[in-house]
Amino acid sequence: MRVLLVLAPEWTVETPPLAIASLAAWLEQHGHTTRCLDLNLRAYRESPDHQARRLWDLHSQSQWLDEQGKKTCSLLWPILSRGLEEAVEDFAPEIVGFSLFATNLATSMALAEHAKKLRPELPVVFGGPPCHSDAEDGGQSYFLCFDPIDAVVKVEGEMALTALVEDLAANGRLTRAVPGSIVRLGGAHVHGGEGDKVARLDALPLPLFRDLPPGNYLRKALPIQGSRGCVARCTYCAEAGWWGQYRYKTPARVVDEMRDGMERYGVRSFVFVDSLINGSLPKLREMASEIVRQGLDVEFEGNARVHPQMDAEMFALLKRAGCRQLKLGIESGSDEVLRAMKKGTRTADAMQVLRHAKHVGIEASTDWLVGYPTETWRNYLETLWFIAKHRDYLGVVNANPDGAAVLPGARLHSNPEKWSVDDLRSHSDWSGPGGMNSRRVRRLKGHFFKRWVRWMGIHQAN
Ligand code: B12
Numbered sequence: 001m002r003v004l005l006v007l008a009p010e011w012t013v014e015t016p017p018l019a020i021a022s023l024a025a026w027l028e029q030h031g032h033t034t035r036c037l038d039l040n041l042r043a044y045r046e047s048p049d050h051q052a053r054r055l056w057d058l059h060s061q062s063q064w065l066d067e068q069g070k071k072t073c074s075l076l077w078p079i080l081s082r083g084l085e086e087a088v089e090d091f092a093p094e095i096v097g098f099s100l101f102a103t104n105l106a107t108s109m110a111l112a113e114h115a116k117k118l119r120p121e122l123p124v125v126f127g128g129p130p131c132h133s134d135a136e137d138g139g140q141s142y143f144l145c146f147d148p149i150d151a152v153v154k155v156e157g158e159m160a161l162t163a164l165v166e167d168l169a170a171n172g173r174l175t176r177a178v179p180g181s182i183v184r185l186g187g188a189h190v191h192g193g194e195g196d197k198v199a200r201l202d203a204l205p206l207p208l209f210r211d212l213p214p215g216n217y218l219r220k221a222l223p224i225q226g227s228r229g230c231v232a233r234c235t236y237c238a239e240a241g242w243w244g245q246y247r248y249k250t251p252a253r254v255v256d257e258m259r260d261g262m263e264r265y266g267v268r269s270f271v272f273v274d275s276l277i278n279g280s281l282p283k284l285r286e287m288a289s290e291i292v293r294q295g296l297d298v299e300f301e302g303n304a305r306v307h308p309q310m311d312a313e314m315f316a317l318l319k320r321a322g323c324r325q326l327k328l329g330i331e332s333g334s335d336e337v338l339r340a341m342k343k344g345t346r347t348a349d350a351m352q353v354l355r356h357a358k359h360v361g362i363e364a365s366t367d368w369l370v371g372y373p374t375e376t377w378r379n380y381l382e383t384l385w386f387i388a389k390h391r392d393y394l395g396v397v398n399a400n401p402d403g404a405a406v407l408p409g410a411r412l413h414s415n416p417e418k419w420s421v422d423d424l425r426s427h428s429d430w431s432g433p434g435g436m437n438s439r440r441v442r443r444l445k446g447h448f449f450k451r452w453v454r455w456m457g458i459h460q461a462n
């Protein structure tokens with residue numbers, strides 16, 4: 001079967017998208033032909049001027065959401081529609097899949113509609129994080145209420161998409177909801193139940209960047225994934241729940257993937273897209289030692305949790321292996337809040353990790369969550385104080401200026417009473433116990449937080 005995999009704007013244009021590159025490799029290994037179409041990059045590259053390109057700045061995200069997202073989509077429509085038309089004409093796909101993120105819903109929906117206009121019989125499948133929590137109650141799918149979409153894949157795409165493609169190949173149309181999917185059949189939204197996961201990540205073929213040459217992106221770097229899932233279960237985060245049991249590739253396989261990136265695509269910079277690269281310290285140590293042993297001239301960065309057992313020696317080894325930046329989820333400078341979040345870490349651990357990183361020259365890019373449901377004003381001030389005290393160690397500070405969100409898939413969302421969330425109307429509209437941390441208060445806190453970080457002279461990503 002010929003499968004077209006599309007990424008619509010907006011997502012990062014720094015590196016090629018790993019999701020469609022991984023799915024393409026898997027499908028080709030299973031005998032199908034694929035084409036990856038990065039309309040996100042194309043729209044960025046062909047945007048008329050510098051002003052339009054600013055839509056890809058992190059602080060422009062609201063331009064891609066809701067009604068504003070539709071306006072932005074019409075602005076770029078000549079580029080997007082032409083890109084899709086050319087691929088449909090030239091590749092003649094038998095099924096098309098869209099890779100979704102919160103920031104490309106409007107553009108993906110418009111392109112799905114266009115695909116159906118071009119070829120009404122072409123099945124359209126949606127996958128990616130916004131689909132993971134779709135119709136959790138087993139009822140109507142949000143996406144399938146939109147006519148052009150025929151199927152939704154939740155969480156891991158490899159098994160479910162292949163099963164859908166094979167059903168199509170066998171029957172000439174989608175006839176069943178395979179595990180991990182919701183399919184519209186005879187007007188009903190039929191659920192296939194929990195999806196199958198790739199049990200051994202080493203079984204994944206090397207990602208296929210053939211149609212996504214890294215040299216076309218802003219940084220000549222490749223995304224790489226060493227693990228799926230997380231060993232922690234912080235109350236505000238959905239990631240561990242989505243991916244199920246924490247799984248990792250063997251360190252030898254990860255290093256092979258880097259070597260392949262160097263040899264096949266001429267890249268020596270890698271961005272780990274794991275939820276965290278230090279879920280298993282022995283595996284991380286083994287990977288870093290293997291890079292050093294093989295003398296690979298690479299640099300890499302990745303998300304990490306504040307791990308109390310990451311000592312000076314571990315940081316020195318990471319630096320020798322080429323680690324240039326760790327994105328650390330510190331979240332709060334208050335131990336009370338960290339306990340409420342079930343982070344399993346303390347502010348003292350964060351201090352130690354920041355010092356080790358600074359000492360060896362690994363940049364600490366830090367994430368913060370302002371206005372957690374139980375955060376008091378005193379806790380908030382403790383966070384500001386922590387930042388002031390450690391400003392020399394904080395390479396970058398990232399925080400949502402609107403404050404903490406209660407996201408589908410997180411424990412705060414599935415059991416709000418238990419975790420002190422009141423009046424949950426939307427992910428950004430809720431309050432803490434007794435009206436604490438209302439939306440207005442969170443915005444105030446978020447706004448002042450950003451100013452404070454600026455006064456401290458610390459770089460902010462958005
Ligand atoms: C790495 C990462 C980033 C990096 C990307 C680096 C890079 N060079 O690629 C950076 C730092 C840039 C980033 C930024 C942001 N990110 Co981010 N990021 C991630 C992270 C950790 C991994 C994404 C990834 O590449 N995964 C690896 C691939 C293989 O997995 P995948 O994309 O999920 O694809 C699989 C399935 O989803 C599915 N699938 C995907 N597409 C398709 C398509 C079809 C047809 C099918 C069938 C299946 C399918 O199959 C794939 C293989 O199994 C995820 C969290 C996570 N652990 O998943 C958050 C995540 C994607 N980010 C998120 C957010 C919110 C953001 C920001 C908006 C944050 C912010 N406020 O600034 C920005 C937006 C950036 C932008 N410009 O638009 C959210 C998205 C939420 C949502 N509902 O969409 C996530 C899920 C985190 C979270 N817990 O909420 N991010």
Ligand code: SF4
Pocket residue numbers: 230231232233234237238239240275276305329
């Ligand atoms: S916030 Fe980070 S450490 Fe906590 S569960 Fe999510 S991915 Fe894991």
